[in-house]
Amino acid sequence: MRAANRGDAVAYHRVLTAITPILRKVVRARGSGLGTEGCEDVLQDVLLAIHRKRHTWREDQPLRPWLYAIARHKVVDAFRARGSRVEMSIDDFAEGLPAVDGPDPTMGRDMEKVLSALEPREADLVRAFGLRGETTAETAARLKMSEGAVRVALHRALKSVARLRKRMIE
Amino acid sequence: MKTEELISALAVDTLPQPKVSSLLWRALPLAVAVSLCAFALFWGPRPDIVAAMSSYAVLKTLGPVVLVALAMAVAVATVHPASSQKIPGVLLGAVIAVALGVFSVFLAREGQSALVHALSIPDLWVCLLSVPVLAVPMLGGVLWALSSGATTSPRLTGALAGLVAGGAAASVYSLYCNKDMVLFVLPAYSSAIAVVVLAGAALGPRLLRW
Numbered sequence: 001m002r003a004a005n006r007g008d009a010v011a012y013h014r015v016l017t018a019i020t021p022i023l024r025k026v027v028r029a030r031g032s033g034l035g036t037e038g039c040e041d042v043l044q045d046v047l048l049a050i051h052r053k054r055h056t057w058r059e060d061q062p063l064r065p066w067l068y069a070i071a072r073h074k075v076v077d078a079f080r081a082r083g084s085r086v087e088m089s090i091d092d093f094a095e096g097l098p099a100v101d102g103p104d105p106t107m108g109r110d111m112e113k114v115l116s117a118l119e120p121r122e123a124d125l126v127r128a129f130g131l132r133g134e135t136t137a138e139t140a141a142r143l144k145m146s147e148g149a150v151r152v153a154l155h156r157a158l159k160s161v162a163r164l165r166k167r168m169i170e
Numbered sequence: 171m172k173t174e175e176l177i178s179a180l181a182v183d184t185l186p187q188p189k190v191s192s193l194l195w196r197a198l199p200l201a202v203a204v205s206l207c208a209f210a211l212f213w214g215p216r217p218d219i220v221a222a223m224s225s226y227a228v229l230k231t232l233g234p235v236v237l238v239a240l241a242m243a244v245a246v247a248t249v250h251p252a253s254s255q256k257i258p259g260v261l262l263g264a265v266i267a268v269a270l271g272v273f274s275v276f277l278a279r280e281g282q283s284a285l286v287h288a289l290s291i292p293d294l295w296v297c298l299l300s301v302p303v304l305a306v307p308m309l310g311g312v313l314w315a316l317s318s319g320a321t322t323s324p325r326l327t328g329a330l331a332g333l334v335a336g337g338a339a340a341s342v343y344s345l346y347c348n349k350d351m352v353l354f355v356l357p358a359y360s361s362a363i364a365v366v367v368l369a370g371a372a373l374g375p376r377l378l379r380w
Contacts, residue, residue: 069251
């Protein structure tokens with residue numbers, strides 16, 4: 001995480017990948033009423049919060065309590081927002097539905113809504129790095145921008161994502 | 171969107187983010203400057219300012235500064251999840267306890283009628299209105315800086331922001347105020363600061379959410 005805060009993207013990717021299963025367990029344990037997809041949405045919220053607030057981790061302190069504090073805060077938020085919404089089990093309708101492959105348990109729903117509410121260019125950037133795994137150089141060439149401009153644009157796009165997610169929860 | 175796809179998008183964005191304390195150091199001097207300008211325009215220092223600053227009346231200015239420094243330390247700790255706010259918190263409590271102690275000593279010595287007498291002057295209302303007005307730019311600046319952090323108790327952090335802003339405003343206002351009686355200064359300044367604390371606590375949940 002220290003290297004990540006110095007701008008090491010590979011180290012940062014490794015950290016996020018390593019903490020995700022642990023956080024998923026925390027979210028599922030506390031949010032069993034939200035359903036698998038609901039939990040994945042909360043998990044993605046937690047990851048987004050960790051990303052947006054990564055400067056509030058003090059490097060001389062252990063990382064785990066900080067991660068848990070963020071996760072706890074976001075799970076509580078999610079419950080407050082979704083508490084009134086009824087989660088119906090798909091099993092109730094299973095007989096009337098054509099058989100489909102089980103949904104991917106790591107698929108979130110809310111992020112799609114956010115991306116479609118985003119400016120097309122910002123959404124394209126998030127998709128480029130997330131879904132298509134582009135590098136900044138590739139994206140820069142495709143959009144005829146400098147790499148620095150791509151970085152700034154992605155930073156802003158993720159900021160907008162966080163803002164829209166917050167509004168959805170409110 | 172799958173979680174691993176989100177992670178890939180997040181990992182690319184490694185632009186450094188400014189620390190909360192550096193934002194605070196950027197916002198606060200500016201806010202103090204705005205407040206001082208307003209002070210110079212509409213209040214102005216008391217005529218005997220030089221004499222006052224070399225007497226014990228200087229405590230009216232310096233006491234709030236101590237309060238501001240400690241409240242700021244606690245506020246910054248509250249926007250760093252899982253970080254301890256014990257040491258500055260205890261010191262802040264001690265400062266408030268000392269102020270209360272001094273107040274009760276003077277109250278015991280001079281009696282309740284002296285307190286009523288000290289507070290039944292129009293200056294009380296000037297103080298109660300001026301400090302919150304002077305605190306507005308500071309409260310805005312401090313809340314702006316703290317909103318980049320991640321508080322888990324927005325109301326508390328908001329109240330602490332109010333304490334920082336109110337303390338700073340009281341310190342500025344003390345340059346104008348020519349009432350130096352302890353039985354006036356302590357209750358009047360504390361109430362004026364408390365107004366700002368309440369404003370901060372009311373705004374916190376709205377402005378510090380993340």
